[in-house]
Amino acid sequence: MRVNPGLDGVVVTDTEISEIDGQAGTLIYRGWNVDELAVRHTFEEVVYLLWNGEFPEPSELDRWRRKFGSGCLSDRQRQMIRLLSPEIDMISVIRTILSSLGDSSFLWPPTAEKGIKLLAAIPVIIAARTRSLQGKTMLEPREDLSFAANYLYMLKGTEPLPAHVKALEAYWILTAEHGLNASTFTARVAASTETDLASAVIAALSALKGPIHGGAPSHVDDMLDKIGSVERAESWIRERLLGGEKLMGFGHRIYKTTDPRAEALREVVRAGAGEEPWFQLAVEVEKIALAVLREVKPNRQIHTNVEYYTAAILKAIELPRELYTPTFAVSRTAGWIAHILEQAANNRIIRPSSRYIGPKNERIRNN
Numbered sequence: 001m002r003v004n005p006g007l008d009g010v011v012v013t014d015t016e017i018s019e020i021d022g023q024a025g026t027l028i029y030r031g032w033n034v035d036e037l038a039v040r041h042t043f044e045e046v047v048y049l050l051w052n053g054e055f056p057e058p059s060e061l062d063r064w065r066r067k068f069g070s071g072c073l074s075d076r077q078r079q080m081i082r083l084l085s086p087e088i089d090m091i092s093v094i095r096t097i098l099s100s101l102g103d104s105s106f107l108w109p110p111t112a113e114k115g116i117k118l119l120a121a122i123p124v125i126i127a128a129r130t131r132s133l134q135g136k137t138m139l140e141p142r143e144d145l146s147f148a149a150n151y152l153y154m155l156k157g158t159e160p161l162p163a164h165v166k167a168l169e170a171y172w173i174l175t176a177e178h179g180l181n182a183s184t185f186t187a188r189v190a191a192s193t194e195t196d197l198a199s200a201v202i203a204a205l206s207a208l209k210g211p212i213h214g215g216a217p218s219h220v221d222d223m224l225d226k227i228g229s230v231e232r233a234e235s236w237i238r239e240r241l242l243g244g245e246k247l248m249g250f251g252h253r254i255y256k257t258t259d260p261r262a263e264a265l266r267e268v269v270r271a272g273a274g275e276e277p278w279f280q281l282a283v284e285v286e287k288i289a290l291a292v293l294r295e296v297k298p299n300r301q302i303h304t305n306v307e308y309y310t311a312a313i314l315k316a317i318e319l320p321r322e323l324y325t326p327t328f329a330v331s332r333t334a335g336w337i338a339h340i341l342e343q344a345a346n347n348r349i350i351r352p353s354s355r356y357i358g359p360k361n362e363r364i365r366n367n
């Protein structure tokens with residue numbers, strides 16, 4: 001029996017949803033290059049593609065788009081949002097409110113109709129909680145705005161800048177799906193038990209929350225704050241690496257070259273905020289970190305991952321740090337649901353094995 005720690009290199013399913021080429025640094029959704037999708041399509045279209053394998057017909061697209069604006073909260077859920085202690089983090093708030101939605105409408109088997117209902121609720125929950133903490137009125141999505149525009153509108157209460165909407169949309173498209181990462185695998189494991197769709201998404205959210213998965217981007221900003229200036233970068237980074245710490249926003253199980261999403265995001269931020277001192281610091285620190293990593297970890301092929309420039313793009317659209325992981329959760333919910341639908345189409349409960357290495361033939365002692 002061979003054990004692969006972290007399931008490294010273990011193939012557990014066939015999928016038609018996406019392919020990552022870790023050597024070439026490419027990512028495709030249903031045959032389409034993700035960089036191209038981010039430039040030419042809307043998030044709503046990409047979700048349709050991920051869940052259905054093809055783009056919607058123009059007549060279908062309008063109906064589909066309207067569903068993205070259907071997220072709303074009951075009075076009881078708004079009340080729950082207000083009552084939850086301010087210390088509770090946003091992912092836990094989303095999980096709690098999704099649990100309260102987990103009614104009969106999400107029961108097995110999952111469908112795209114159920115999926116859209118769940119996905120549409122998440123930005124509404126995030127915005128309602130944010131505004132409740134600020135003592136402001138909670139807002140509902142507007143029919144005339146896109147999914148990305150509505151998120152920013154519901155958070156800020158004003159119509160967002162088109163450049164911010166475009167940047168958020170590109171970010172959401174680039175991060176919607178990424179194979180069997182920890183949270184997506186969690187979603188598939190939960191779904192394989194034929195649990196309801198809300199529960200499978202809640203399980204995935206719990207995995208995403210961890211600091212070395214979806215929790216990394218706010219730590220990237222913390223790291224850049226601590227570094228403070230280009231002059232301090234090399235010594236700060238070297239000290240951390242020699243002390244055995246990991247640099248947030250670097251390293252990936254699959255990519256042995258730069259994560260293509262990191263490159264695409266860097267260019268989106270450059271287009272909108274290229275002159276900002278914090279962006280220039282991020283770019284310079286990236287170069288220095290890669291050079292020090294090559295020296296300190298010469299055989300490890302550690303490159304920039306998507307989280308590094310996630311921090312930059314979310315800063316560019318003026319979102320606070322505590323919303324970085326929740327904002328990522330919105331797009332990744334689309335990927336989780338694509339996998340839950342695929343799992344359900346040909347389900348077998350996921351049940352791997354472990355190798356016992358504990359003691360054998362122990363006897364209960366009679367004193």
Ligand code: ACO
Pocket residue numbers: 006211212213214216241245246247248249250251252253254297300302305306307
């Ligand atoms: N900084 C310094 N060294 C690193 C880093 C890093 N960011 N990432 C990996 N390494 C080193 C490890 O120290 C280890 O070296 P060693 O064997 O000499 O001790 C080697 O590379 C292998 O590292 P593992 O942790 O075994 O790699 P794994 O594939 O398990 O982990 C992970 C991948 C979790 C992403 C890791 O690179 C990491 O923790 N990065 C920092 C956190 C981060 O940015 N996470 C976001 C990932 S993207 C996402 O989840 C959406």
